[in-house]
Amino acid sequence: MSATGMRHTPRRASIGVTAPKTVFGASAKPRRALAPLAQQSARGRVAKASVGLATGAALVGGMMIGTTQHAAASELSNAPRLSKGDQSNSVERLQKELNARKGKNLPTTGYFGDQTAKRVNKLKSKHGLRTDGVAGRAVWKILLNDKNHVSGPSLSGKVSHKSAPKKRAVKASYSSNSSKGAKAVAYAKAQLGDPYSYGANGPGSFDCSGLTQAAWRSAGVSLPHNTNAQYSKARHISKSQLRPGDLVFFYSGMSHVGLYVGNGKVIHAPKPGSSVEYIKMSYMPYAGAARPA
Template sequence: MRASGPKPAARRADLSASKPSNQAKVTPRRAATPVPEPGSAFLKQAGRTTVGLAAGAAIVGGLVAGTAQPASANVAHKAPTLHQGDSGAMVVRLQRELSANGKNVPDTGYFGSQTKARVNALKARHGWRQNGIAGYRVWNVLLHDGHSVSSPSLVHKSSTKHKSKAKHAKKAKVVSSKAELKALKYAKAHLGDSYVYGAAGPHSFDCSGLTMAAYKSAGIKLAHNSTTQYRQVRHVSKSNLRLGDLVFFYGGRSHVAIYAGHGKVIHAGEPGQPIEYIKMKYMPYNGAGRPA
């Protein structure tokens, strides 16, 4: 027996009961449209289109990232590693980058406590060890934070190395010869020995006797007379002194000593005084020479 009451409507009747009106056909393309049912052909097609667009965007983005990132990374590699106490143009650049990235740092050109604190604050944000050193990772963040700082220009590592080599080459020019170092070593070994006029060792010396014996130990002959020794050596300027050079004092160059560095000489001064170090400024300078 059939149940009484209203009959249930067919589940898909509303979708096929009538055709769309002409007015619906001319609805503008950008007008609101019903949400398609799950599984409909329209939704499947829209999904494929969305995926296609996303994939295309990813490819384009990858191409951009693939071409731009290496160049940007190279910029960070040009930057020098900076520590507290450093100064110069690269510190100015670091301070300007830090100011553009956050709290202002005066671009004094000196890496002081304030600059160190800002570097550590940046490192703390990234979970890095806060050692106050501005290295590659710090520069990489600052150079890619979207803020433009262009001066001073970053120094290439090759240029830094070149300057370092030139600096070492300059230092090499003032390195003492083996003979000079041996003579200086001899003089140091006799510190405390007594002054005796006319003596040249082995346990007492006068001024030229000490320098003569010192260079004799290195295989170089010198006269037992300070004035004559000045004529025997190649003369050098006071600003170009190196360890082991002979330094002459007083009128007539009546006194001679061996340069020991830092403005000091080793000499046999006078009777009653031991062979000792003394500052050059305590005696009237009157020339210098290089036996070797």
């Protein structure tokens, strides 16, 4: 016992606190985690790689664009001036270029006919160019420098021209036919391909009753320039009695007329934007028939 009469309570050693370890007498500082540094380093490498790839892609893309533009410029320098009657690989290329755009596909025949001229004019009209049916440098510049550009055939091939037959020689042939109906048919055949024009009865363009009027006029028979009036003036016949030269009427009100040529076909001038053509009678609703002479 102590002099004060109080007992000393023995102190227990604290086990909850541990003194920091020392290295050469100094307190050790905690080490920084290595994982974040590794991640940062990895990010840096990825970023550099991404920049490298982007730069490479840009360079390759630039080279491709430059190459494409160079190729288009090279082809443009070789592009020929094309018009109706031309025939070549260049015409086939023109048709393929036009088919790569919206619209009804052209037959890729390599021959520049009415359909090709019509599509060329449609493109020229869209771009404010004169619609003369000619595919010149301005047309090729449009076709070769947009996303619809196609490749082949080459534009450097030789272009030949096939002239349309002269109508005078063809028209002369109908004078030897004996019957008036045959003469009317021969005249109508000579007008195949002529454009439709409302109110026209030749030469060079026709509407439906204008074509039949002109055909029978060539045979010495006068007809009015109106479908109903023609039906009224001519002698009515049945479909089974049809022979070449007869007038065939279609649609309600007999609003359309053609010239019968045999084998169930007529020659007619269809509508604006089209040309004089052959067609099967069965393609239109039959309304009646008549024989002018």
